[in-house]
Amino acid sequence: MRTKVAIIGAGPAGLLLGQLLHTYGIDNVILERKDRDYVLARIRAGVLEQGTVNLLDEVGVAARLHREGLIHDGIEVAFGGARHRIDMKAATGKTVTIYGQTEVTRDLMDARKAAGLTTVYQATDVKPHDFDSDHPRVSYLKDGTSHEIACDFIAGCDGFHGVSRAGVKPSAIQTYERIYPFGWLGILSETPPVSHELIYTNHARGFTLCTMRSMHRSRYYLQCPLDDDIDQWPDDRFWDELKRRLDPKAVDNLVTGPSIEKSIAPLRSFVAEPMRFGRMFLAGDAAHIVPPTGAKGLNLAASDVHYLSGALREYYDEKSSAGIDGYSAKALCRVWKAVRFSWWMTSMLHKFPDQGEFGARIQLAELDYLVSSKAATTSLSENYVGLPY
Numbered sequence: 554m555r556t557k558v559a560i561i562g563a564g565p566a567g568l569l570l571g572q573l574l575h576t577y578g579i580d581n582v583i584l585e586r587k588d589r590d591y592v593l594a595r596i597r598a599g600v601l602e603q604g605t606v607n608l609l610d611e612v613g614v615a616a617r618l619h620r621e622g623l624i625h626d627g628i629e630v631a632f633g634g635a636r637h638r639i640d641m642k643a644a645t646g647k648t649v650t651i652y653g654q655t656e657v658t659r660d661l662m663d664a665r666k667a668a669g670l671t672t673v674y675q676a677t678d679v680k681p682h683d684f685d686s687d688h689p690r691v692s693y694l695k696d697g698t699s700h701e702i703a704c705d706f707i708a709g710c711d712g713f714h715g716v717s718r719a720g721v722k723p724s725a726i727q728t729y730e731r732i733y734p735f736g737w738l739g740i741l742s743e744t745p746p747v748s749h750e751l752i753y754t755n756h757a758r759g760f761t762l763c764t765m766r767s768m769h770r771s772r773y774y775l776q777c778p779l780d781d782d783i784d785q786w787p788d789d790r791f792w793d794e795l796k797r798r799l800d801p802k803a804v805d806n807l808v809t810g811p812s813i814e815k816s817i818a819p820l821r822s823f824v825a826e827p828m829r830f831g832r833m834f835l836a837g838d839a840a841h842i843v844p845p846t847g848a849k850g851l852n853l854a855a856s857d858v859h860y861l862s863g864a865l866r867e868y869y870d871e872k873s874s875a876g877i878d879g880y881s882a883k884a885l886c887r888v889w890k891a892v893r894f895s896w897w898m899t900s901m902l903h904k905f906p907d908q909g910e911f912g913a914r915i916q917l918a919e920l921d922y923l924v925s926s927k928a929a930t931t932s933l934s935e936n937y938v939g940l941p942y
């Protein structure tokens with residue numbers, strides 16, 4: 554098989570890149586190690602920046618998003634037993650849209666199928682080759698038979714544990730990492746959200762986030778120890794602990810119900826530099842991870858593939874390498890700002906094992922400053938709705 558761009562991974566980064574390239578007339582093939590249903594069953598992000606929505610509009614897959622997505626003008630931040638609203642729209646003129654990552658993925662998969670584009674699901678032992686040369690290749694196994702795709706470029710969109718970044722020789726890559734000493738225990742339930750906007754809570758028992766996927770599907774997170782066991786968290790225990798961390802009005806409004814998904818996710822900040830290795834590019838979680846506190850992971854995957862698709866379009870349409878030469882620096886500039894924002898939100902809102910009373914007081918002072926200063930509110934809002942591309 555031959556294609557212009559071989560994309561490894563059918564997560565949001567790979568699927569959106571494939572659709573953008575198709576829009577620009579650049580043929581591409583996606584190789585995904587799991588099956589379609591497995592990818593769609595992964596419950597992850599839910600907050601989309603306007604820039605992400607614009608990209609989904611550009612590739613013509615946002616009709617359902619505009620029908621079903623919830624527009625949020627602000628968020629609430631709770632500490633010291635009281636809630637404070639941050640009006641992001643008033644501060645920036647921009648909003649965010651609540652629409653689940655699974656729905657984004659489904660819309661992109663459907664559009665790809667309708668356009669007759671090739672996606673090889675359950676492709677195993679995927680390996681990028683010769684990306685330092687002008688003739689890169691990707692090999693894989695499908696149903697026990699080996700295959701190879703010759704291509705002009707490889708896009709490594711295969712997430713944090715993928716093969717693309719792992720295939721780069723260590724001397725060519727620099728990584729930066731922070732692992733946080735706690736995780737997020739999350740549940741999804743078919744219940745109405747406790748409030749019409751997200752509530753981020755700093756509490757002495759640990760951080761809590763009340764979020765949602767729709768007006769009848771809620772997502773709640775509790776900060777938990779990294780070594781916590783999911784089996785020790787029956788639904789009743791989860792709801793009891795959530796109530797302990799919420800303000801009284803939220804407790805009154807909370808509707809509980811059986812969980813339909815429950816998981817523990819570790820929190821990590823990670824950046825790999827550069828994001829280009831000859832004729833292979835990294836995009837999305839393959840190159841960087843942020844703790845979900847700032848709702849940036851999926852949105853960064855989108856901005857990466859925006860830069861990458863533009864660079865490849867320039868290469869094919871204008872016979873210019875300037876875009877692909879500048880891709881890594883351009884993407885990393887935005888990535889690091891989102892890494893900083895996600896780290897800052899995480900630091901301000903979570904209980905750290907070594908923070909002591911002093912650290913707790915500093916957090917409360919910072920939160921009080923945040924909700925009482927126009928400058929601080931604007932700064933959070935600008936970052937939360939998404940920095941410009």
Ligand SMILES: Cc1cc2nc3c(=O)[nH]c(=O)nc-3n(C[C@H](O)[C@H](O)[C@H](O)COP(=O)(O)OP(=O)(O)OC[C@H]3O[C@@H](n4cnc5c(N)ncnc54)[C@H](O)[C@@H]3O)c2cc1C
Binds near residue numbers: 849853
């Ligand atoms: C529990 C959780 C909650 C999150 N919450 C949020 C949030 O609220 N907001 C937010 O913005 N972000 C959130 N994120 C992050 C967000 O989900 C990711 O940033 C996003 O999925 C990145 O997309 P991606 O396409 O780069 O990577 P992925 O979604 O990881 O997709 C990579 C794809 O590559 C495939 N793959 C991997 N290895 C191979 C291989 N060897 N061969 C072929 N295919 C391969 C994988 O199966 C997968 O389909 C969350 C993440 C988690 C885990």
